Amino acid sequence: MHETTKPEEDTEEVHEKSTATQLSTVWRKLKASKLALFGGGIVLAVILTAIFGVFLTPYGPTDLWVHKPLSPPFSKAILGADDWGRDVFSLLVLGARVSLYVGLSAVLLEAAIGLSIGMIAGYFGGLIDEVLMRITDVVLTLPTLMLLIIAVSMFQIRGLTVIILVSGGLGWPFLARVVRSEFLTLKESTFVEAARSVGASNWRIILRHILPNAMASVIVLLTMDIPWYIFYEASLTFLGFGDPTAASWGILMEKGRRFLSGEGWWIATLPGLAILITSLGFNLFGDGLRDALDVKTRAR
Amino acid sequence: MTYTIRRLIVIVPTFFLISIIIFTLINLAPGDPITIMFANNPARATPELIEKLIKEYGLDQPIFVQYLVWVGKMVRGDFGYSYVYNKPVISIISIRVPRTLELMLMVQAVSLVLAIILGVVSAVKQYSLTDALAKVGALVGYSAPSFWLGLIGIIVFAGYLKWLPAFGTQTVGIPYPTIFHVWFDHFKHLFLPVTILSFGWMAYLLRLVRSSMLEVLRSDYILTARAKGLSERVVIYKHALRNALLPVVTYEGYAVGFLLSGAAVIESVFSWPGLGTFMVEAATSRDYPTLMGLSMIVTLMVLISNLIADLSYAVVDPRIRYE
Numbered sequence: 001m002h003e004t005t006k007p008e009e010d011t012e013e014v015h016e017k018s019t020a021t022q023l024s025t026v027w028r029k030l031k032a033s034k035l036a037l038f039g040g041g042i043v044l045a046v047i048l049t050a051i052f053g054v055f056l057t058p059y060g061p062t063d064l065w066v067h068k069p070l071s072p073p074f075s076k077a078i079l080g081a082d083d084w085g086r087d088v089f090s091l092l093v094l095g096a097r098v099s100l101y102v103g104l105s106a107v108l109l110e111a112a113i114g115l116s117i118g119m120i121a122g123y124f125g126g127l128i129d130e131v132l133m134r135i136t137d138v139v140l141t142l143p144t145l146m147l148l149i150i151a152v153s154m155f156q157i158r159g160l161t162v163i164i165l166v167s168g169g170l171g172w173p174f175l176a177r178v179v180r181s182e183f184l185t186l187k188e189s190t191f192v193e194a195a196r197s198v199g200a201s202n203w204r205i206i207l208r209h210i211l212p213n214a215m216a217s218v219i220v221l222l223t224m225d226i227p228w229y230i231f232y233e234a235s236l237t238f239l240g241f242g243d244p245t246a247a248s249w250g251i252l253m254e255k256g257r258r259f260l261s262g263e264g265w266w267i268a269t270l271p272g273l274a275i276l277i278t279s280l281g282f283n284l285f286g287d288g289l290r291d292a293l294d295v296k297t298r299a300r
Numbered sequence: 301m302t303y304t305i306r307r308l309i310v311i312v313p314t315f316f317l318i319s320i321i322i323f324t325l326i327n328l329a330p331g332d333p334i335t336i337m338f339a340n341n342p343a344r345a346t347p348e349l350i351e352k353l354i355k356e357y358g359l360d361q362p363i364f365v366q367y368l369v370w371v372g373k374m375v376r377g378d379f380g381y382s383y384v385y386n387k388p389v390i391s392i393i394s395i396r397v398p399r400t401l402e403l404m405l406m407v408q409a410v411s412l413v414l415a416i417i418l419g420v421v422s423a424v425k426q427y428s429l430t431d432a433l434a435k436v437g438a439l440v441g442y443s444a445p446s447f448w449l450g451l452i453g454i455i456v457f458a459g460y461l462k463w464l465p466a467f468g469t470q471t472v473g474i475p476y477p478t479i480f481h482v483w484f485d486h487f488k489h490l491f492l493p494v495t496i497l498s499f500g501w502m503a504y505l506l507r508l509v510r511s512s513m514l515e516v517l518r519s520d521y522i523l524t525a526r527a528k529g530l531s532e533r534v535v536i537y538k539h540a541l542r543n544a545l546l547p548v549v550t551y552e553g554y555a556v557g558f559l560l561s562g563a564a565v566i567e568s569v570f571s572w573p574g575l576g577t578f579m580v581e582a583a584t585s586r587d588y589p590t591l592m593g594l595s596m597i598v599t600l601m602v603l604i605s606n607l608i609a610d611l612s613y614a615v616v617d618p619r620i621r622y623e
Binding site for chain 2: 134135138140141142143144145146149150151152153154227231234235238239240241253256257260261262268269272273275276279280283284
């Protein structure tokens with residue numbers, strides 16, 4: 001008995017080691033790319049702002065008339081004030097949390113749906129695959145933002161949860177396709193055959209053997225999808241379907257629309273700049289990750 | 301030929317699948333349509349009137365009967381009646397569709413031409429200044445929210461410089477001596493929305509052209525072509541580009557979805573009276589018959605353009621023979 005368990009432990013150890021070396025290779029490659037590091041830095045800064053921003057801002061979103069209404073940037077208010085005299089800098093810092101919350105939650109939902117559909121379609125194939133991929137193709141080609149507008153407008157409550165559920169619930173098709181194609185190739189490989197020959201169940205093979213090998217493309221794709229959800233939230237909010245109570249960048253842009261000519265141009269433009277910087281960070285970091293992880297699939 | 305017919309046949313179940321989804325979604329929505337009709341003046345909602353409207357719209361029928369009635373009408377070209385606009389949906393859509401198509405075709409043309417030129421140059425002269433600039437441009441293009449670029453455009457070119465109009469399709473109340481003045485004025489209205497939408501779409505196409513061009517340039521037949529002593533011009537434009545453009549054709553299948561999504565925001569930033577603004581208006585006023593009709597029109601547009609992309613892919617790539 002002892003003799004049979006021993007080699008298994010050995011292989012397990014070898015596997016661990018190879019994961020560790022793999023990780024260090026990825027890190028080394030990532031470090032070599034200045035753009036990827038720059039992107040990673042932005043992402044880190046946004047995350048820190050989202051977590052600790054509340055403690056740093058001089059004013060809250062409900063602090064009205066703390067400045068002269070519409071005071072320009074670089075006056076007493078560093079980045080100006082809106083028409084209610086709120087501090088734009090504070091609002092921008094607080095907005096990071098909303099955007100990141102929406103981006104991460106929607107991406108998690110996307111991962112849950114996209115992974116399940118992709119894994120099932122790719123592994124089992126046949127009629128299930130046919131049906132699932134037909135649905136996926138349909139959802140993939142429909143104009144997402146238009147669907148989001150219809151779906152969000154049907155709910156009577158306007159809230160971030162609605163936006164997250166609907167955008168994550170519609171954003172999975174590309175991931176599903178990528179996961180499916182990874183599974184199609186991986187399920188033919190020798191290690192899957194080996195696992196099957198020792199009697200591993202389908203789900204064990206899917207989750208323990210194939211999925212870890214498909215994770216690289218999944219991580220890259222999800223990283224680069226986060227900006228999309230931030231866009232969707234901001235766009236929906238800008239069009240008037242957002243959460244009016246959340247201190248989000250989209251709300252500020254919607255408000256700033258009325259002040260485009262002359263006084264108050266900063267109300268709409270600065271939050272947009274914040275979105276641009278955030279999504280630039282995720283895109284650069286994702287690009288670097290793709291190169292470091294040696295992933296061939298293209299993000300949308 | 302059989303392939304064309306098979307693709308056409310596949311469209312039918314897809315269309316009905318989507319129609320079921322949209323019908324279910326809209327019927328799941330809280331609040332019945334009659335209440336929403338009178339949302340603005342509840343006083344008008346007498347019980348008799350409500351009774352009459354329920355009969356008229358067939359809301360007392362079982363749900364699948366309602367669905368069949370809706371689909372039956374749609375097949376005959378009746379996309380419902382908008383109670384917010386007080387007009388048949390199709391009559392509003394037929395005015396709005398050309399506006400959006402105009403925008404989308406211009407964007408397609410501009411971004412395709414620019415993406416191909418820039419993509420080829422940056423692939424052929426990899427790591428050159430043009431390559432670096434194209435890379436940065438593409439990066440900003442897909443990282444910047446289009447409606448934000450639209451707002452900046454309005455602030456700079458309409459507000460500050462006063463070169464371009466900020467909204468609409470035509471300036472009203474100014475004299476137009478000739479038809480060319482009308483066209484020129486319309487062109488000025490198109491300029492900002494087209495530029496901004498093209499920027500985003502071009503960013504994707506540019507990356508695609510560049511990477512597929514780089515891949516093709518490394519292949520053996522390019523080496524052969526060069527070894528034959530063909531000029532670099534012929535090698536690049538005749539041998540390499542043709543093959544490098546294949547993935548672009550597949551990608552065009554997503555174009556309508558992408559551009560319609562973009563149009564929804566950009567049209568409303570520039571008050572462009574197209575499908576996008578119409579959809580936002582209908583959604584804001586919860587005008588369900590309009591939303592349902594509009595979704596089906598959009599679905600039809602997407603399905604048809606996918607069909608065209610699929611078929612043209614078979615035409616440009618002779619290796620593909622669909623059995």
